[in-house]
Amino acid sequence: MTLGRPDVLIARGVVKSYRTEAEVVHALVDVDVTVHDGEFLAVTGPSGSGKTTLLNCLSGLDTIDAGSVVLDGVDLAAADDALRTEQRASTMGFVFQTANLLPDFTALENVTLPMVLAGTAPKEARRAAVAALERVGVGHRLRHYPSQLSGGEQQRVAIARAFAKRPRIVWADEPTGNLDMHTADQVIDLLRELHADGTTLILVTHDVGLAAQADRGIEVRDGRVGTDPSNRV
Amino acid sequence: MTLLVLVIVSIAYSAPLAYIAIARPGLRLLAFRPSIRRPGRAILVVSGAVLATAIVTSSSVLGDSLGASIRRSAVTQLGPVDEEILGVGIDRGRAIRSAVERTRSPDVGGSLSLLGVVTTVRGRDFIPRVAQAQVLEVDFAAASRFGGDPSATGMTGPTPTGDAAVLSADLSNLIAIRPRHRVTVYAFGTSRTFRIARLLPRVGVAGLATPLSPSGSESFNIFVPSGTFAAMLADPSRDRAVDNTGIGAQGLPVSIVAVSNRETGSGDRRTSAAVTTQLRAATSGLDVEVHPVKQQLLDDADRRSRSFTDLFRAFGFFGAAGGVVLLILTFSILARDRVRSMGILRAQGLSRRDTVAALALEGWLYTIVGISAGALGGVALGAVALFAARDVFGSPVAGSVELVFSARAASIAAGCAIGLIIALSVVLGAAAIVSRRNIVRVMRRMDDPPHRPGRSALVASGAGLCAAGVAIGVTGITIANPVASLAGPALFALGVVLFLYTPARARRLISIASLAVFVWSALAVTIVRDAFTHLGTGVVVAVGVVTTFCAVALAAVNHNALIRPFVARPGRRAPAFTLGLAYARTARLRTVLIMGMFATVLFTLTLLITIRQLYGNDVRDLGRRLGGKSAIEIASNPVRPVPPRDVARLDGVTHVAAAAATRAQIQTALAAPAGTSAAGASADARDVTVVGFDDTFIGHGSPPLAGSASRRSGQQRGEPEASIYRTVAGDPTRVLVGADLDADRLSGFPAGRLRIGDPITLRNPATGAMRTLTVGGLVAAARYGGSDHVYAARSVVDQLLGTRATSNLLFVETNEGVNNDVLAAVVDGTHLANGAYARSFERLARESVSTRRQFLDVSAGYAAIGLVAALAGVAIVMIDRVRERRRQISMLRAFGCRAATVSRACRVETAVIALEGTIIGTVCGLLITWRLSSNGGLGQRLPFDIPVILLLLIAAVVVATSVAAATVPARRAARLEPAAMLRADD
Incomplete structure (x- = not known):
């Protein structure tokens, strides 16, 4: 616990390797990370350093070879797929570099559907989705399909999808990577605004300026984690 | 039961899915929305299901129709006639009917007296034609009342009188x-000439089939005025030189009493x-014979129906298999299509169970729509x-069956159920x-690394398959079972592959x-010869599946080496050709499936x-082979046979051999049900011509005798044919039968x-x-x-006839x-x-x-339905491949590749897959036909x-x-723009 805030995620000795045709790639080597509740953590590092792998492993999207990842009291490394899935559904939201929206569903359905599938009553899910979409500024695009939205609008819908269910932690992997500078600023402002409501935000980025806006930063280099020089916590 | x-x-x-559709709105939305948003893809999947179900269902419908047609023709041919009582002599009918009435059986509905004789008739029109026919005397009024349903008797109009006669349509033709x-x-x-008053259909009494009939399934009947036989027998000018007074001689009329059961019609x-x-x-x-004719005819109909449908199903198997593969392709493409959406939702918390359910x-949904349309x-x-x-x-050999359409609800339901189960599986x-x-x-959008099963799992499953393969193979060879003879070694080989498997080798x-x-399946035809003497469903399917599967596997793993000569120097080839050949190497599993579809159909x-x-x-x-040294067979009236010396005097004739022939029913030990005597089990008896020599x-x-049979039995080894014939001629306990006695009647x-x-x-x-x-x-x-012919000593024919037989068959x-x-026409005309x-001959x-x-032509046409499945499969796979390669194609276009080149590459890829499958199927088909033809698998050795x-x-x-x-x-590939690769989603 730091500054009176409980730890929402504690990762210790995380190891992740990939086997390719030619070699074994050590993506993460003995990584220790702690994230505090309500914190805005920036994960930086050069391309191929292991930032995204770290996010995937800490969020339970991917499995790890060794170590432990305790999220909200649940050890994801020891949990089976069902428990990891339940954790993702109940406590996490994701924003990726590409919006990753379902092409056959409207903006509203893209936000509603994950909640309904997780067991939220359809009416309640819809109410939350509409509120989230209006908050991110695409309330006028509820019935539009992804192909009818601009890149920035798509990413706003993705953010609404991540925040609509009010998760404890949101993972954002290069959320502005595909956007122009103006739209990127809007997206970051939006993420900060939502984080201000108390959601823990973990942002993976190679943009030093963006990372500087975080409460704290860690740097991943060659699969190892060091403290970001810009760490202000 | 099935x-x-x-x-x-x-x-x-279906039940859990129907529940999910109702109770889980989120999953329902997830499942149903794509079909509305992307009707093109939905139509593609549904089309695959329609075609596959249609092919599977058509096979059942065809079986239903054949069975129903053959059975119907048997039932209508006899109409109300269930049993027949036959007694030789013109005046036996009254006594027989009295005996029938004395039974007072509640099951007997009525009886009808007829008189009949099988003899020669000659049509007198522009060109006279001669045939063996059943000449009958019957009271038409009584006959039409017989059984209670005049339409079922086929008897219309008055009894012919004077010089009028009524002919069956079959005899007329x-x-x-x-x-x-x-x-x-x-x-x-003697003879009598009549004028044809009218024709009668092959129905009921009009189509009366008796054990005397010249053809079991056709009605060569002529109805003459009552008293004709008595008048002919009393004719003072008739030739009495031939003794025809003995009991059973073909020259005497036979009294026939037809009996109708109360529960008639169903052939209970x-x-x-x-x-x-x-x-x-x-x-x-x-001293009469009672024959349950309808039951015999129905049994024979069932047997023929089974034989026909068995062969048709064998040749249609690959069509149906093509339909199944099409279903697999279509629905696996559907699943792959949804991978990314499901991945996105999995990241958002969708469980594995719900992924599967969605x-x-x-x-x-697609299957229900597809199988409904497919069944139709x-x-x-x-x-x-x-x-x-x-x-x-409709040919006489097939029994002149008039095909009627029949589709049982059970068959359609089975076709739908098979389609549904395969698709959903x-x-x-x-x-x-x-x-x-x-x-x-x-x-x-990255592929998962290939799954490598553990070494111990490979060794265990390999050892298991090897053991199973040895057991099945040895059993198959021992009991001469074609499927096991091929499946055993195939399983063993698969086991060896797994046992020794490493990616490197x-x-x-x-x-x-x-x-x-592959080599074994070709040699097995020779080595396990007995297993391959009956070219039925088992043999065709086993040989086809094993040889083509092996050849396709061989081609698939060596695909690169096979096409290397064509792509080695891309600069010297048209870019479309190089690109198409390179594409043909990708997506190996789908390529192999399509290639296999083409190969199996082409094999058949x-x-x-x-x-x-x-x-x-x-x-x-x-x-x-039929006639030995003789070129012509002359059958004639046993009462007044053609004199051999008359024929010997004709120009060009060098020798005439005479034999006695009569028709009889044969029963083999194979046909007799276990525990019944040959005499008692008349239901399985078939008509043959007995040649007494x-x-x-x-x-x-x-x-000539069957060479392969003589070698196999060992009894004829080294023994000259003449000696065997002499033995049979002098031994009334022996008989020579055709090696084709049990052969399929059509093929x-x-x-x-x-x-x-x-x-x-x-x-x-x-x-x-x-x-x-x-x-x-x-x-x-x-x-x-x-007719099948069997050859026995003349005394055997004498014994069967009960009198000394005349030489009514000349060679x-x-x-x-x-x-x-x-020359045959001259003999007909002069005698x-x-x-x-x-x-x-x-x-x-x-x-x-x-x-x-003709039968093989129809079978080939039916087998070719599988080609439709293969073509649909290749179209679906190509549509899928174009979608899959959208980014790649766009990139090529961005680099300057012309739209026409992309389009041609697509066609080259298709042509390569189809050509490979065609070559494999054709080579396998030729190889197996060659082995079968040179080993007597087609009945005799045939020059290939x-x-x-x-x-x-x-x-x-x-x-x-x-x-x-x-x-x-x-075309779709050619229309892709270079910018398409930059546009993301699906």
């Missing part, structure tokens, strides 16, 4: 005469058996196939795989194993077409189950005289003129260069009074081969010949239509 299981499994699949034409009946040493077996027993008891002292629900399509397809087969089944399997994929890789291992099994087509060619080439040899026949009319494919030393029983249906004989040898071919040798058909019916062979070839032009034409058509099937995806 249907029940299918329905239960279908419900077990046979001797080409119509109402108002004249017909002459030769019987009892139990009622018929009970009535037959009662009638036998009531007539025990009358995909299964979507598949279920299958019914239509079955009707088309039936229409195409009507001539073959594929979807569930694919969904399970999708749900287990790495979410991160799925979202990044995979290609070599699979190549060696495939090649070994090649097999059928080549066998058809071999049969065609064999006409002359078959003529020689003596030493003068040997070396002239005697047909001529041999059964080869009767062996030397087996007992057979011959029975005169009119008198009940019976002889049990031992098979002393097998004649190479003895089926001609619509005529002629000089080289004589036109035997003309009409003797009821001469002369035919050259070459003509008999031609007729026999013609029906076989390849229908080169036809096969090349088929290959060209297959490749061309495949390329045409790829037109839509090729």
Whole structure:
């Protein structure tokens, strides 16, 4: 616990390797990370350093070879797929570099559907989705399909999808990577605004300026984690 | 039972999905939305399901129709007639009917008296034609009342009087005469000429089939005025030189009493058996024969129906298999299509179970629509196939069956259930795989690394398969089972591959194993010869599946090496060609499936077409096998046979051998149900012509013996044919039967189950005289003129007839260069009074081969339905591949590749896959046909010949239509813009 805030995620000795045709790639080597509740953590590092792998492993999207990842009291490394899935559904939201929206569903359905599938009553899910979409500024695009939205609008819908269910932690992997500078600023402002409501935000980025806006930063280099020089916590 | 299981499994699949569709709105939305948003893809998947279900259902519908047609023709032919009581003599009817009435059986509904004789009739129109017919006397009014339903008797109009006669339509067609034409009946040493008053259909009493009838399934009947037989017998001018007064002599009329059961029409077996027993008891002292004719005819109909549908199903198997593969392809493509969406949702918290449920629900929706339309399509397809087969089944050899359409609800339900189960199994399997994929890789559109099973698992499963393969193979070889003989070694080879598997030696291992099994499947036809003597469903499917599977596996693992010569120097080839060849190497599993579809269909087509060619080439040899040295067979009236010396005097005739012939029912030990005596089990008896011969026949009319059979049995080894014939001629306990006695009636494919030393029983249906004989040898071919022939000592025929038989069958040798058909016509024309019916053996062979070839044509057409599945499969796969390669194609376009090049590359890829499949199927088909033909697997050794032009034409058509099937995806690929690669989503 730091500054009176409980730890929402504690990762210790995380190891992740990939086997390719030619070699074994050590993506993460003995990584220790702690994230505090309500914190805005920036994960930086050069391309191929292991930032995204770290996010995937800490969020339970991917499995790890060794170590432990305790999220909200649940050890994801020891949990089976069902428990990891339940954790993702109940406590996490994701924003990726590409919006990753379902092409056959409207903006509203893209936000509603994950909640309904997780067991939220359809009416309640819809109410939350509409509120989230209006908050991110695409309330006028509820019935539009992804192909009818601009890149920035798509990413706003993705953010609404991540925040609509009010998760404890949101993972954002290069959320502005595909956007122009103006739209990127809007997206970051939006993420900060939502984080201000108390959601823990973990942002993976190679943009030093963006990372500087975080409460704290860690740097991943060659699969190892060091403290970001810009760490202000 | 099978249907029940299918329905239960279908419900077990559908019920949870129906519940999910109602209770889980999120999953329902997830499953149903894509079909609304992307109707093109939905139509693609549904089309696959429609086509596959249609093919599977059509197979069942065809079976239903064949069975119903054959059974219907049997039922309508006899109408109200359930049993017949036969007694030789003109005045036996009254006594027999009195005995029937004395039974007071509640099951007996009525009886009808007739008089009949089988004799020679001659049509007198422009060209006189001669035939054997059943001449009947009956009171038409009584006959139409018989059984209570006049329409079921087929008897209309008054009883003919004076010089009028009424003819059955079958006889009218046979001797080409119509109402108002004249017909002459030769019987009892005299003749009578009648004018045809009208024709009657092959229904009920009008189509009366008796054990005396010249044809079991056709009605060659002529109804003459009452008192005709008595008048002819009393004719002072009749030739009394021939003794025809003995009991059972063919020259005496037979009193026939037809009995109708109360529960008639359904052919109820139990009622018929009970009535037959009662009638036998009531007539025990009358020296008559009681025949449960309807049950016999229905049993025969069922047997023929099974035989026909078995072969049709064998050739249609690959069509149905193509439909199944199409379903697998279609639904696996659907599942793959949904991978990314499911990955995105999995990241958002969708559970594996819900992933599977959502995909299964979507598949279920498409399947329900697809199988509903497919079932209708299958019914239509079955009707088309039936229409195409009507001539073959309408031929006399097939029993002149009039095909009627029949589609049982159970068959359609089974087709739907099979389609549903396969489709949903594929979807569930694919969904399970999708749900287990790495979410991160799925979202990044990356393939998962190949799954490598553990070494111990490979060794254990390999060892298990090896053990199972050895057990099945050894058992198969021991009991001469074709499926086990091939499946055992194939399993063993698969086990060896798994046992020794490492990625580094995979290609070599699979190549060696495939090649070994391929070679074995070709050699097994020779080594385990007995297993391959009956070309039925098991053999065709086993050989086809194993050889083509091995060849496809061999080609697939060596694909790169096979096409390397064509892509080695890309700069010197057209870019579309290079690109197309390179694409053909990708997506190996789908490529192999499509290639396999083409290969199996082409295997069947090649097999059928080549066998058809071999049969065609064999006409002359078959003529020689049927008649030995003689070129013409002359059958004549036993009462007044053609004198051999008359024929010997004709120009071009070098020798005439005489024999006695009579018709009898044969029962083999194979046909007799266990625990029944040969005499008692008359239900399985079949008509044959018994040729009674003596030493003068040997070396002239005697047909050659079956070489392969003699080697197999060992009894004839080294023994000259003449010696075997002499033994049989002098031994009334022996008989020679045709090696083709059990052969399929339409295709001529041999059964080869009767062996030397087996007992057979011959029975005169009119008198009940019976002889049990031992098979002393097998004649190479003895089926001609619509009848099987068996050869025995003359005394055997005497015993069957109960009198000394006359020489009513002549075998005529002629000089080289004589036109035997003309000579036969001369004999017919000059010996009409003797009821001469002369035919050259070459003509008999031609007729026999013609029906076989027609049947093979229809079978080939039916097998070709599988091609439709293959073409649809290739179209679907190409559409999928274009979608899959959208980014790649856009990139090529961005680099300057022309749209036409992309389109052509697509067509080249399709052509390569189709061509490979075609070559594999054709080579396998030729190889197996060659082995079968040279080992007697087609009944006799046939000189191998390849229908080169036809096969090349088929290959060209297959490749061309495949390329045409790829037109839509090729155009779609050409329309892709370079910017498309930058646009993300699906």
